[in-house]
Structure formats: C-alpha cells, structure tokens
Amino acid sequence: MNASTDVARLEDLVTTMSERMATITRTLGTWVQQAPHDLQEIEQHVLRIVKELGATLVAGLTALLVPTQPPRTVACPCGHLAAYQRQRPATVTTILGPLTLTRPYYLCGVCGHGLHPVDAQLGLCAGGRSAGLDELVALLGATQDSFAEAAAVLERLTLVHISPNSVLDATEELGATLVAHQAQQVAQTAAGHELPVAATPSPERLYITMDGVLAHLHARGWSELKVGCCYQTRSRPARKRPEKLEIRAHSLSYVTALVEAESFGDHLWQEAARRGVMEAEEVVVVGDGAHWIWNIADAQFPQATQIVDWYHASAYVWKAASAIWGEREPQRADWAHRQLGRLWEGKVGQVLVELEQHQGAGEGVEEALSYYTTHQGRMDYAAYRARGLQIGSGSVESGCKQLVSARLKGAGMIWDAEGAEQVAVVRAWLKSGRWAEAMGLRAARGRGYERKEHVRKREEGGAVVGGEQAAGVSPGAVPAGRGLAPEVLAQVRAEMAQERQQHPWRRPWSRKQQRAHYEERGDHVRPAAAA
C-alpha cells in the first residue's frame, strides 16, 4: 500500500467523522433548545445517534484495511494463484448494526475456489455476525430463560434484532467448541500426550462433588446430565453465633457432560487437575448416595477422603422415624433427634443397632439400614468436623442443579441431546470464570477456510495471502488441531472408553500421597505426572 495514499484516506475519514459529529450536535442542540426534554428522552436520542455514528466509524476504519490497489494475484490454498476479479460488497451484523464493506474478490482458475483475503484478515463472515455480536448473543443465549427472551434482551440492549433461532445457533456453536475442547483434553491426557497443567494456584485442600440432573431430550426422554464441581472452603465466625466457625465454599468451578458415569469421571478428573488436584495436600469427595459417584471417587481420586453429604444422610433418619412412629407421634422427633446426635458424633454403628431393632416397621427403616450400611465408612462426621472439613455439600449441590435446571428445565422445554449438553457446557464455563478462555477458543475456530490457510502459510514462512499483514493475529494464538467435528468427537469418546483402563496417568494423584507412596516402597523414581 502507498504511504501517502494511506495518509490521505485517513484524513478523509477524520473529516467525514468530524463533519458528521458537528451536524449531529447542531441538530440535537436545536432540538433541545426548541422544547424542554427530560434526561430520558435526551439519553435515548443520543444513544441511537451514537450507535449510528459508531457504525459509520467502524465502516470507515474497516474500509481503511481494504487495499486501494489490490494485488493482481494472491496465493490459493491449492498452491496455485488466484486472479483478481472485481470489488464485491459484503454485509455483516455487528453490535452497532449492519456493516457493509466492499473488498476485492479473487478466483482460482485451477481449483475454482473464490477468495476474499480481507475477510480472512478481519475474521469476517459475509452475511454472518461479527465476533463481538456473537459473544453477546451466546452469553444471552446461555443465561436468559429462553432463546426468544435472549433475542428480546439483545434488542433492548443493542437495538440489533436477531431471531431466536440465530441465538440458538450462536450459543450451541460456542457450546460445540467447548464440548470438543473438553473431549480433546481428556483424550490427550488419556493417550499420555499431555498432562493438564493446574490453571489456578494449588489449594491445600480441594473438594470435589458431583451430581446428576435430568433434562428432557428428544428421542431419549428424561436423561441425566452429570455435573461436577471443584471448590475450596474457608472458615469464619458465624454471623449469629460468632463463637462458632462456619465453613463456606468458594472458588467453585464446574464441569458438565452428557455421558456415562465412567467417561464423566475422566472429565471430572480433568477439571480437578486444572484446579490443582495433583499438587493438593488433601482431597475430599462429597456426594449423595449414588453409586456412580463413589465409583468415580474410587477410580479417579483413590486416596481422597470420602464424605456422604450430611443432609442426605440425615434425611434417612427422618424416613425411618416416620416408618416407626408415624408422621404425627411426638416420639418421632425425639427418636430422630437422638439418632441424628449419634450420627453427628460419628456413631453410625449405634444407629444401625437401633434400626435393626425396628426392622419390619416399614420401608423407611429398610432404606436407612441399607444406606448406612453401604456408606458407614463415609459417615465419620465427628472426625471430619475435627479436621475442619465441610460435611454438607448443600449449597454447592444446588449450584450444580442450577447450572442445568435453571436453563434446561423451563416449562415444556425439550432439547436435542447435543444442544442440551452444549448449552450446559457454556454455562459451566461462564460460571467457572472461564468466559475469556472460551472466547479465545472460539476465535481459533469459525473463521473459515481462508483464515486457517492464511495462518498456516504464515507459520510455514510462505507467501502471505493477499500480500497483507494479518494485524493483531499471531499464529501462535491459534492452537493446532483444536475443535473436533461431532463424528470425530464420538469416535474419540469410544476410543477413550477402550483405552481408559491401562493408562499410566490413572495413578496416585496428590504430591503428598505420591511422596508417601514412593517412600513407603523405597522407590524414588516418580511418575512423570508428579514432576
């Protein structure tokens, strides 16, 4: 590009914008002087006009990127040269409204591929949405009660109208990127290629909990999405009874997937690794009585302290009490409180003896017997309390449910399986403080054929498409091989299920425990995972 032409074009834009601003100010000034207006009226007027002005500025700035004298040929991905044909207009919807720009069009005579090098440079998808608008749309699609509501809120906030279906597309597309990313990370770890690196400072004590939440799916009916949460706790004096310490969860992060329990274990392990489970001094798994939870705990976090959530455990006392005494008898509450006291002190054995004396009183007793027998080893509440452990996962569990239920279980909502998982995963990343990271992954995708080729050529040190620099786009920012197509994803999951058993990363996991483990064996060769 010619430097003096560049200066002249920029000066033209400056003049256009300044004149427009002056006109607007004059018009608005006269309008305000002619009749009294309140702040709301002025605000609305200015907002609309500022948006129009912004759209003009964006159009002007992008036009500066279009070469006045386009090169006659550019490299085609097929290896031949594509020849300049003509200028072609393209429209893209941005946060500031529709943006139209005219850019050079090239055609390869060998493979017949058409090219718009400027689109690759801008990350522009002709006829589509800008990356900025896409982000807002996906954010609203994942957080509002429905896609229709998201479209309405978007219009209210930005004056841009898009259809509920477009909101669905944008949200699920982001979700698909994140689902593929998760699957790929799990696959890389399982194949031993890449161990996850803790993204947050390693906690001394990491809590892990998991739960299942039902969503209504086409073809499958009610199906369970699994949700896991990693968190830490801090103790502080209770507000009403300052002599008592209360333990609060913080730094919650979530992972969710529509998969079988065994596969979910790998997803959860991945998230735990991101949260520093390998370096944590202590790991605690809290959950309800579902067997899959404890199978995952045994398989993925073998030396964690396992705790059956206090609220679930105590509910069985009440069920048994109702079976023995009926709902209304005063003895019911007395008896229940006596058993709860025992549980609280970790004396599950005494509760079991008591329950055995009432065997045959009803289902509630049988259920309690079975539950306490199965989970006896996870109910040493006195010891857990002495160690300062949180024995209830109530708040975290409701967070887990919220992640899925609040968005996926609206009245009459039926989802296709992929869409449900995608939206839930977007919410999980958002609520885990990983939105910016999600946006980064998205930028690496979806810019089409031209963009990918462009970056590849740069990396190879070959010709740069269109002879232009891709300003602000570093090839390093585009991770290789990211983003799996759904069919590849399915295959990866199937392969992982096969490989799962024999892989070396399924080993002791905390540094402290690995130290203990290897010192015990007098073996000082440590697995790579600990290095």
Ligand SMILES: [Zn+2]
């Ligand atoms: Zn070609």
